[in-house]
Amino acid sequence: MSFDSILIIGAGLIGSSIARAAKSKAGVFTVWVADRSADVVETVERLGFADGVAEGPAHHFAAKADLVILCVPPAKIAEVAAGILPVMKPGAVLSDVGSTKSAMIKAIRPHLRDDVSVIPGHPIAGTEFSGPEAGFAELFENRWCILTPLDDAHPDVARLSAFWQALGSNVELMDPDRHDTVLATTSHVPHLIAYTLVGTAVDMETVTGDEVVKFSASGFRDFTRIAASDPVMWRDVFLSNREATLDVVERFIEDLTALKRAIRWSDGETLLDHFAKTRDIRRRIVESGQDEPNFGRDD
Amino acid sequence: MSFDSILIIGAGLIGSSIARAAKSKAGVFTVWVADRSADVVETVERLGFADGVAEGPAHHFAAKADLVILCVPPAKIAEVAAGILPVMKPGAVLSDVGSTKSAMIKAIRPHLRDDVSVIPGHPIAGTEFSGPEAGFAELFENRWCILTPLDDAHPDVARLSAFWQALGSNVELMDPDRHDTVLATTSHVPHLIAYTLVGTAVDMETVTGDEVVKFSASGFRDFTRIAASDPVMWRDVFLSNREATLDVVERFIEDLTALKRAIRWSDGETLLDHFAKTRDIRRRIVESGQDEPNFGRDD
Ligand SMILES: NC(=O)c1ccc[n+]([C@@H]2O[C@H](COP(=O)([O-])OP(=O)(O)OC[C@H]3O[C@@H](n4cnc5c(N)ncnc54)[C@H](OP(=O)(O)O)[C@@H]3O)[C@@H](O)[C@H]2O)c1
Ligand SMILES: NC(=O)c1ccc[n+]([C@@H]2O[C@H](COP(=O)([O-])OP(=O)(O)OC[C@H]3O[C@@H](n4cnc5c(N)ncnc54)[C@H](OP(=O)(O)O)[C@@H]3O)[C@@H](O)[C@H]2O)c1
Numbered sequence: 001m002s003f004d005s006i007l008i009i010g011a012g013l014i015g016s017s018i019a020r021a022a023k024s025k026a027g028v029f030t031v032w033v034a035d036r037s038a039d040v041v042e043t044v045e046r047l048g049f050a051d052g053v054a055e056g057p058a059h060h061f062a063a064k065a066d067l068v069i070l071c072v073p074p075a076k077i078a079e080v081a082a083g084i085l086p087v088m089k090p091g092a093v094l095s096d097v098g099s100t101k102s103a104m105i106k107a108i109r110p111h112l113r114d115d116v117s118v119i120p121g122h123p124i125a126g127t128e129f130s131g132p133e134a135g136f137a138e139l140f141e142n143r144w145c146i147l148t149p150l151d152d153a154h155p156d157v158a159r160l161s162a163f164w165q166a167l168g169s170n171v172e173l174m175d176p177d178r179h180d181t182v183l184a185t186t187s188h189v190p191h192l193i194a195y196t197l198v199g200t201a202v203d204m205e206t207v208t209g210d211e212v213v214k215f216s217a218s219g220f221r222d223f224t225r226i227a228a229s230d231p232v233m234w235r236d237v238f239l240s241n242r243e244a245t246l247d248v249v250e251r252f253i254e255d256l257t258a259l260k261r262a263i264r265w266s267d268g269e270t271l272l273d274h275f276a277k278t279r280d281i282r283r284r285i286v287e288s289g290q291d292e293p294n295f296g297r298d299d
Numbered sequence: 300m301s302f303d304s305i306l307i308i309g310a311g312l313i314g315s316s317i318a319r320a321a322k323s324k325a326g327v328f329t330v331w332v333a334d335r336s337a338d339v340v341e342t343v344e345r346l347g348f349a350d351g352v353a354e355g356p357a358h359h360f361a362a363k364a365d366l367v368i369l370c371v372p373p374a375k376i377a378e379v380a381a382g383i384l385p386v387m388k389p390g391a392v393l394s395d396v397g398s399t400k401s402a403m404i405k406a407i408r409p410h411l412r413d414d415v416s417v418i419p420g421h422p423i424a425g426t427e428f429s430g431p432e433a434g435f436a437e438l439f440e441n442r443w444c445i446l447t448p449l450d451d452a453h454p455d456v457a458r459l460s461a462f463w464q465a466l467g468s469n470v471e472l473m474d475p476d477r478h479d480t481v482l483a484t485t486s487h488v489p490h491l492i493a494y495t496l497v498g499t500a501v502d503m504e505t506v507t508g509d510e511v512v513k514f515s516a517s518g519f520r521d522f523t524r525i526a527a528s529d530p531v532m533w534r535d536v537f538l539s540n541r542e543a544t545l546d547v548v549e550r551f552i553e554d555l556t557a558l559k560r561a562i563r564w565s566d567g568e569t570l571l572d573h574f575a576k577t578r579d580i581r582r583r584i585v586e587s588g589q590d591e592p593n594f595g596r597d598d
């Protein structure tokens with residue numbers, strides 16, 4: 001049932017974490033790693049968690065691997081998938097870890113093969129750091145991993161689910177559009193707003209001097225931590241999840257405009273009504289165990 | 300130089316923390332506490348950190364205290380100050396801990412006395428909990444306390460500064476309008492935005508079901524923590540810091556609208572430019588030591 005050999009393409013935070021965990025936790029015998037960057041390849045060789053490392057497309061590994069997981073930035077996934085699919089071995093599985101799903105699935109449809117299962121995925125786990133040195137084998141423990149299979153009933157879905165469960169994750173199958181809407185709400189728009197607010201505060205420094213830094217209270221400090229995530233990755237996320245992101249942002253701006261109006265007209269009741277409705281969701285998050293201390297930022 | 304006796308009015312998180320720390324850290328001999336709520340009075344009596352507790356205005360304590368600190372909700376501070384000032388003993392100091400300063404100072408001006416120093420203050424310290432049981436003596440350690448004196452040169456300013464330093468705080472004198480602008484940026488607007496976004500997500504649940512809770516990733520989780528703060532206090536904060544809050548909110552909406560447009564038109568460069576400028580401020584916050592783990596939420 002498990003995969004004897006896997007190829008990780010893109011050995012950053014997520015890729016290197018999977019590579020580190022695959023043997024010890026998921027019964028994989030051979031772990032190959034490929035990255036387009038010579039620096040990353042050198043680092044992976046030095047860290048020693050791979051049985052073979054290649055710079056570039058790594059077709060020779062792709063031709064042998066039972067499972068290929070694309071861990072490159074979201075905007076690159078479809079392109080790398082299109083390049084690797086034709087050389088993969090019959091019966092193998094192709095997956096990915098990208099933070100958005102619908103656009104990528106649409107882009108790879110023309111390249112699908114009957115004898116290779118494509119099962120897109122997204123582990124809801126991460127930190128605000130990137131690169132191969134930031135990874136660690138425990139990253140996925142007790143986190144969710146969402147799979148958005150093209151065919152839920154295919155036996156390889158259970159096989160890939162078992163792989164992620166072996167890494168410690170809870171696996172959920174989801175429709176890709178729904179994934180993108182849920183993640184726009186819980187992750188993408190919060191990041192966009194954090195980036196925006198921190199940018200607004202930077203501009204406010206012409207008014208406030210360095211006092212924004214000096215007296216950065218926790219509301220703001222939390223925002224700066226969220227906004228410290230990799231700008232390139234997030235640009236890609238917003239562009240590849242455009243519709244759902246814009247939809248949620250527009251609802252948010254409407255709501256904020258209503259609260260702004262309530263402040264302007266000293267309408268305390270509207271403010272209180274709104275604030276009170278947010279308490280219940282917090283309680284449910286704490287109850288669901290999703291608020292336990294974790295290793296860092298997830299997305 | 301220090302205060303022999305102090306009266307804390309409002310024994311919630313902040314008031315009870317000051318009361319707990321005053322004797323052991325600031326050389327105070329007698330700590331009186333007053334609250335309008337019978338429950339709170341009973342709890343304070345049971346917890347035993349006060350030498351005397353009164354329900355209601357506590358004029359008998361106010362007539363004897365060297366320092367009175369108002370720790371009631373922001374919207375109540377001016378009213379309580381107006382009631383207590385006439386009975387205070389000559390030479391005493393009146394301060395407060397309210398999160399906004401200009402509106403309160405304007406409201407108490409007609410009640411000032413020549414022989415009582417009024418020195419408004421705001422400790423940048425707190426947690427998302429409230430009430431007398433949430434307080435603890437270490438709350439103010441290594442946090443800033445901003446004082447916005449009516450007369451910076453008055454010797455009582457140094458005396459009150461020394462009191463807060465004894466509680467472990469760094470004291471900064473500031474103009475009240477500037478305080479309100481800086482705090483609108485670093486605290487009030489971040490809280491408003493967190494409340495708004497969590498509310499938007501609650502409304503999105505008609506679309507996403509309980510998956511917002513289930514997959515609440517860290518961006519969103521951080522927002523729900525911020526939005527778990529006391530709704531009544533925050534309503535008061537926004538209403539009493541209306542101008543600065545609206546000013547920062549409007550800048551924020553402008554910036555978010557620009558980013559929304561960039562996403563709509565796939566203008567990755569604008570996104571990246573914006574995201575990159577937020578990195579530097581994060582670095583400066585970490586360097587300034589403001590990002591050390593703390594006891595909870597500050598505001
Ligand atoms: N970070 C998170 O919190 C998180 C959480 C869940 C999912 N994800 C998803 O995980 C994926 C990777 O994220 P990450 O944080 O691990 O990123 P990362 O640390 O930046 O690593 C990405 C790696 O992929 C390499 N790469 C880029 N294009 C490539 C190509 N065409 N062929 C081979 N390698 C290539 C990059 O090299 P260069 O540096 O030379 O570009 C880099 O080494 C993304 O799709 C992201 O959406 C991230
Ligand atoms: N929480 C923070 O993070 C934080 C940080 C810095 C500054 N502050 C400021 O500190 C002040 C207190 O906040 P907190 O968090 O300590 O609030 P809290 O825990 O809710 O405590 C406020 C207490 O004041 C009592 N009270 C209300 N009106 C009163 C009156 N007229 N006379 C006597 N007592 C009265 C309240 O009783 P009832 O329950 O009956 O109303 C309550 O016991 C606020 O001005 C706030 O802006 C708060």
